[in-house]
Amino acid sequence: MTPPRTALAAGLLALAVLTTGCVAGTSAGAPSAAADQPFEGEVEFWTINLKKNFNDYVTGLITQYQKDHPKVTVKWVDVPGQDSATKLLAAMASGDVPDAVNLGSPDLGRFIPSLAPMDDYFKPEELADFQPNLVAPLRQDGKLYGVPWYNGGAPVAMYRRSVVSKAGFDEKAPPKTYDEALALAAKVYDETKVYGINEIPGPSVVSVLRYYGVTLLSEDRKKAAFNTPEVAAIIERFKKSYDEHGIAPGSVSKDVRALPQSLDNGQVAFTASANGSTLVNIQKNAPDIYKDLVVTEPVQTAGGGYLLNAQQTFTIPKASKHKKAAAEFIKFFTNGANQLAFCKIVPIYPSTISSTKDPFFTGTGGTEPMDVARQVIVKGLPKLEYTPMGTAKDTELAESLAEEIRAVFQGQKSVKDALDTAEKNWNDALV
Structure with missing residues (x-):
């Protein structure tokens, strides 16, 4: 059967x-x-x-x-x-x-x-x-x-209504960008002392940076192209949110399938972009939280689309x-x-x-x-943007950059040092 x-x-x-x-x-x-x-x-x-x-x-x-x-x-x-x-x-x-x-x-x-x-x-x-x-x-x-x-x-966004409502969340106008999501996360923590989100440019670094329109590789795919002042400013923005508890502390974990703070355990207020299958686990493991969820369209790219990983x-x-x-x-x-x-x-x-x-x-x-969620996902399928880097080492490169970003969030490196190191690692790997 x-x-x-x-x-x-x-x-x-x-x-x-x-x-x-x-x-x-x-x-x-x-x-x-x-x-x-x-x-x-x-x-x-x-x-x-x-x-x-x-x-x-x-x-x-x-x-x-x-x-x-x-x-x-x-x-x-x-x-x-x-x-x-x-x-x-x-x-x-x-x-x-x-x-x-x-x-x-x-x-x-x-x-x-x-x-x-x-x-x-x-x-x-x-x-x-x-x-x-x-x-x-x-x-x-x-x-x-x-x-x-x-x-x-297509990804979906999920919000715990009882928490985000205290921060002025409007169900009909959810965050459309990561910057708006970070702003909501800050309000949520200020009003409720519940962490806002888990998203950082860490395990999903390639995805998060692409939502900002970042070009990761040179046109010939032989050199890194992300070490720019614009990317440094994005990382600083997320680091500030992390330091101020808008982003949950466990977000730096390598194991994104078992983060210490999550919607399931009630320690995070929302996710701005997630696979709809996440709802299966929430319904099973945290039925009260599941009933409290508002599902909406997720954050969008500059072109109004959604990234497919x-x-x-x-x-x-x-x-x-x-x-x-x-x-x-x-x-x-x-x-x-x-x-x-x-x-x-x-x-x-x-x-x-x-x-x-x-x-x-x-x-x-x-x-x-x-x-x-199914309605949001089906509606979003034509808007999916799948843009692989197209190298023989996509997974390796993404993890290398993520490791450096984790070091920034954990206070072990400056943003400049992390991006410099990641750039060198990428260029060495792409030779």
């Missing part, structure tokens, strides 16, 4: 690389006549940590695909999450590669040199159902290296001998109907426009926090 959506949210959404797959088919180098022939043979499809919770969903899709392609046999292999990157790197090095690979977008830049452009296999009309704002970031140097699968949705994608290795067959399977696995079915199992959001027009998404009109 398929597990309920709420029980699966935290585990599924925490995966940076969820699945990998492999499909057999005609060789891209074969004559055009052979390429037009239907593929006959075995399709090997890898996933990561799906079998335990999603066996019914995946095997159901495999059964349907085999029914529609009676000469194709799909072999499903499920790989432990901790082995996924190592296994894929080993496959790339050996040349014995899978044909269709699901990558978390933060890893895309790392593998692009070993991936095949997908433009030859996906016509514009076959990409038309995907949100354009989710497809565009998967292009590099004009070439498409992946197609979107699912994501965590990551999305799940499907890619095709350059060394694959069966690129066309891989693309055909990817088209099936990521189509609107199949994405909608997955969204009904776990609280994730689709990359396909048609899925969001289903009553499952459009029919939500309730006033419960999660009902409102």
